[in-house]
Amino acid sequence: MATVHRPTEVEASAVEVYRLELTEAEQSALRAAPETFLRDLLERDGHTVNRLLIDTRVLNDDCPGGEYEVVHLLSPAYRRSEHSVRCVEPR
DSSP states (O other): OOOOOOSSOOOOOEEEEEEEOOOHHHHHHHHHOHHHHHHHHHHHTTOOOSOEEEOHHHHTTOOGGGOEEEEEEEOOTTSOOEEEEEEOOOO
16 A cells, blocks of 8 residues: 655645736736746745746646646755645636
8 A cells, every 4th residue: 555654754844825816918928938937926025936846737828717826835944945836726
């Protein structure tokens, strides 16, 4: 049976979740250059972007309703934090 486990003990991380609201022009810029657009947006908002994970539906312009969520995993100071941008499923 499959299992999930931590290979070592690590300090707990914190999670921040944001809703990303974009105008039509911003959505066009996102489609044209997703990594550049998202990195610039997050850094302009004061985030240090160490790693950026992007949902393939964002890259393929396949997000129902064009709604996005940014999940920021904050790690202890000695580790890198990461940002994940994903589609939000309509309810």
